[in-house]
Amino acid sequence: MRRNYDVLIIGSGAAGLTLALQLPDSFRVAVLSKAKIGAGSTKWAQGGIAAVLESTDSLESHVDDTLVAGAGLCNESAVRYVVERGPEAIENLISLGVDFDRADKQAEDGYGYHLTREGGHSHRRIIHAADATGRAVQHTLNDQVRAAKNIDVFTDYMAIDLIINRHLKEAKPDQDQVHGAYVFNRKLDRVETLHAKATVLATGGASRVYQYSSNPDAATGDGIAMAWRAGCRISNMEFNQFHPTCLYNPQAKTYLITEAMRGEGAILRLPDGDAFMERYDSRAELAPRDIVARAIDAEMKRLGAPHLFLDITHRDPDFVISHFPNIYRHCLELGIDITKDPIPVVPAAHYTCGGILVDTVGRTDMSRLYAIGECSSTGLHGANRMASNSLLECLVYGQSAARHIVDLLKDIPQQSLARDWDESQVTNSDEEVVVTHNWHEVRRFMWDYVGIVRTNKRLARAKNRVDLLSKEIAEYYGNFRVTADLLELRNIVTVADLIIRSAQARKESRGLHYTSDYPGLAQEATNTILTPFRQDVLDRL
The missing domain is CATH 3.90.700.10 (Succinate dehydrogenase/fumarate reductase flavoprotein, catalytic domain)
Structure with missing residues (x-):
């Protein structure tokens, strides 16, 4: 089955839904949700959203606090970009109907909402809805999206891979455009094709790669893995916040x-x-x-x-x-x-502080492909995310990416058609136990060897295991029909490899990456950027 859209948004959390609601009513928009709408991490965000909302606070203070928390690796221009747009993002949520907690006593400057303080912040600047801010935001965005006539929401759908030029019926010489995605309909157990002029990855983080996580089951790094397979650079994956x-x-x-x-x-x-x-x-x-x-x-x-x-x-x-x-x-x-x-x-x-490398409007290395929210690496978080900056990043980049997509689509008159998904050479699996076993194995060795404290020896052990698993899963994927568990396993092993390789490349302890072999800071603060070889990209797809 094929469907055509102007914009395909993969993910239904704060970032994806914010973007969807910022697009014109004339755009046909598809939102893909791996489970029910909003089943990702947004609704579990308890603390709140950081923004400068009172006269006693300042944008410069919020910027400085973020830079300190980021341990020398924040992109200051990206930090300022987000912080300066924070008040507008909050006002937008209030206008949509998010019911933030009111202050017991109105502030001198007239601001009537209760603000709290969290680790790393020098002022009270966290606006919240009791201790369930994410839920309040998610429910409000859900209601707005359901009411929008131009937005189709696909629940229980999982993206398999991005459609790039080599998948087109009429191949184009360049290899850097995205035209939608092949997706797995979990209810009907079949693969479908969603064409789009612009595609947005808003798939959240990858914390379920670890045995113990605060994240829902959906946080398996799907967008990061798909972007890597398509040819995007990935940055700072060693910075996993515990x-x-x-x-x-x-x-x-x-x-x-x-x-x-x-x-x-x-x-x-x-x-x-x-x-x-x-x-x-x-x-x-x-x-x-x-x-x-x-x-x-x-x-x-x-x-x-x-x-x-x-x-x-x-x-x-x-x-x-x-x-x-x-x-x-x-x-x-x-x-x-x-x-x-x-x-x-x-x-x-x-929280996954690294991810798909993007600019200030969420553009990736691939034309017509954007990444926003936790799956992206904007430069805001650096080596360590400061509390309550994550939802703010989702809101700001959802808005900025939407504005850029509106301009982009003016110059794309029609969509290219991809070849059909080919299952002629595969069969149903008779060894599902392999998937279950590998799920447990990767999470265990990531927790034991690539956790809060790391060493060269532990990372080498993890790399040996992930290399073996990658080969086994690639063979399994090539021979059997896809299932949701297999797709998640394939993605989580890819992300585990990216984390391990990034951690091995950093010969220092900075922010969230701590290694006993290099307990001090390097002389120069540099980002870890992994670049896929083009032939590797073609071989993986």
């Missing part, structure tokens, strides 16, 4: 305890009740996430403890319940009253 405080409970393996709780005074404690963060950083609980995560990891290893504790029991119970109602209810269902009991926590893979 959130310091994921709830430690067998019944809540991916439940996040927001950074904002530490911003409101929660204290990290050892099993004996001692606070320890001041031994690692003078900012204590308000230190950037990489420092806090390494501190927790070090204390857990030193003590042989399965988890540590986050304690907010010293704050007024009414304050705790009103500011963190969802966390309070969820923990109470598990037998933990956070107004009386410290919360058991562990670090978990949380």
